[in-house]
Amino acid sequence: MEKEGFLLIGKVVGLHGIRGNLKIYSYLESLSDFESLFDSGSNGKSQIRIKLPNGSEKDHTVNWARPYKRVVLLSLKGVDDCNAAESFVGSELFIAKDRLPELEDGSYYWADIIGLGVFEAHGEYIGCVESIITTGSNDVYVVKDPDKGREILIPALESVVLSIDLKQKTMQVNLPEGL
Numbered sequence: 489m490e491k492e493g494f495l496l497i498g499k500v501v502g503l504h505g506i507r508g509n510l511k512i513y514s515y516l517e518s519l520s521d522f523e524s525l526f527d528s529g530s531n532g533k534s535q536i537r538i539k540l541p542n543g544s545e546k547d548h549t550v551n552w553a554r555p556y557k558r559v560v561l562l563s564l565k566g567v568d569d570c571n572a573a574e575s576f577v578g579s580e581l582f583i584a585k586d587r588l589p590e591l592e593d594g595s596y597y598w599a600d601i602i603g604l605g606v607f608e609a610h611g612e613y614i615g616c617v618e619s620i621i622t623t624g625s626n627d628v629y630v631v632k633d634p635d636k637g638r639e640i641l642i643p644a645l646e647s648v649v650l651s652i653d654l655k656q657k658t659m660q661v662n663l664p665e666g667l
Contacts, residue, residue, distance in 0.1 A: 494537055494582035495599050498522065501577070504561050508573035512553075512560040512581065517598070517622070519555035525583060526550045536564075541578040596652065604659045606631045606642070609650060614640060617659065629659075 502511040514522045526534050534550040549565040562581075567573050588597065598620050606614040606629070615633030627644040642648060642661055650660045 493585050495585045495588065495597070496580055497525070497583055498560065498581045500538075500562075500579045500581065501559065503570050503573050503577065504556070506570055508563070508567040508569045510562045510564070510567075510573055510576055511556075512562050514560050515598075519558075519560050522560045523553045523555060525587065526553045535584075537582040537584075538576065539580045539582065540575065596654075600654055601629065601652070601659075604652065604657050606659045606661060609660060609662045614642075614661070614663075620644075 497516055498512040498514045500510045501513045503509065504511050512522070516522050526536075535547050536550050537545055537547050539545045548567075551563040551565055553560055553562045555561075564573075564576075567576070591597065601620060602617050604617045606617060608614055613633070615631040615636075615638070617629050618632045618639075619630045621628040621630060621641070629642040629644055631640045631642055632638070633640075640663075642663070648661055648664065650662055652659050
């Protein structure tokens with residue numbers, strides 16, 4: 489999900505300890521990617537935008553972020569105990585999209601793919617990319633068409649995905665037989 493030049497990177501799912509640390513479910517590909525956004529080499533770019541469950545938004549300074557089991561632990565400046573941290577549970581976390589590293593041609597961030605309209609090579613609308621599943625060999629795009637009540641799993645392979653146009657928000661595919 490992207491809004492106003494920001495990218496959704498995670499959600500606060502709980503608290504950890506008594507010092508106000510937040511448990512984050514990361515939407516990034518790996519937990520270490522989350523940590524690297526806020527490491528000491530980030531040239532002071534430790535700001536994160538938090539959208540609280542009540543809809544209000546505020547920028548906060550990140551002290552540190554660390555992978556922990558299946559989540560990321562996050563410490564915010566000025567949030568020093570669990571009482572202060574409690575109001576963040578359920579919040580969404582965003583970073584400025586311009587903080588992300590440039591990708592090589594033909595590579596895309598998941599946030600760029602999710603939401604694309606998917607069309608067969610001859611122009612038939614298939615649906616919209618709802619999510620992405622990571623597998624051992626390649627990603628798989630979960631494409632849904634609520635009008636037709638169907639869901640199709642499309643492998644993210646060059647032989648299947650013919651083109652992606654981020655400006656038009658479309659993906660053109662050549663579905664293998666059986667899909």
